[in-house]
Amino acid sequence: MIGRLNHVAIAVPDLEAAADQYRNALGAKVGAPQDEHDHGVTVVFIELPNTKIELLYPLGENSPIQGFLEKNPAGGIHHICYEVDDILQARDHLLETGARVLGTGEPKTGAHGKPVLFLHPKDFNGCLVELEQV
Numbered sequence: 001m002i003g004r005l006n007h008v009a010i011a012v013p014d015l016e017a018a019a020d021q022y023r024n025a026l027g028a029k030v031g032a033p034q035d036e037h038d039h040g041v042t043v044v045f046i047e048l049p050n051t052k053i054e055l056l057y058p059l060g061e062n063s064p065i066q067g068f069l070e071k072n073p074a075g076g077i078h079h080i081c082y083e084v085d086d087i088l089q090a091r092d093h094l095l096e097t098g099a100r101v102l103g104t105g106e107p108k109t110g111a112h113g114k115p116v117l118f119l120h121p122k123d124f125n126g127c128l129v130e131l132e133q134v
């Protein structure tokens with residue numbers, strides 16, 4: 001059911017330092033910071049040949065990244081995103097298997113303007129999983 005790895009999202013305590021590190025030390029193609037007000041994050045997209053990395057930094061109050069960074073002050077992998085062809089079909093299948101979908105269960109528009117859902121990390125080996133319809 002799942003297809004390509006769309007991105008790995010890493011929460012970072014210092015967005016500029018992390019972007020500089022990916023640009024200079026790792027030699028990656030690093031984009032400009034983008035504020036995603038609907039998601040409470042500022043994102044830097046890093047294009048790799050086979051996938052993307054997203055550096056996440058808290059934006060505004062009640063950012064979902066804030067609590068994560070309090071528990072992981074050095075930063076850490078926040079979620080991984082897999083592509084699916086049909087997000088509603090994927091959701092219904094996952095619910096049948098007993099997996100929990102976060103929020104209302106209805107897809108939201110993600111950082112790339114496509115429908116996304118998040119799956120409970122406790123159901124996926126401690127890893128928050130995002131599904132994105134492509």
Ligand code: CO
Nearest residue numbers: 007009081130
């Ligand atoms: Co994501």
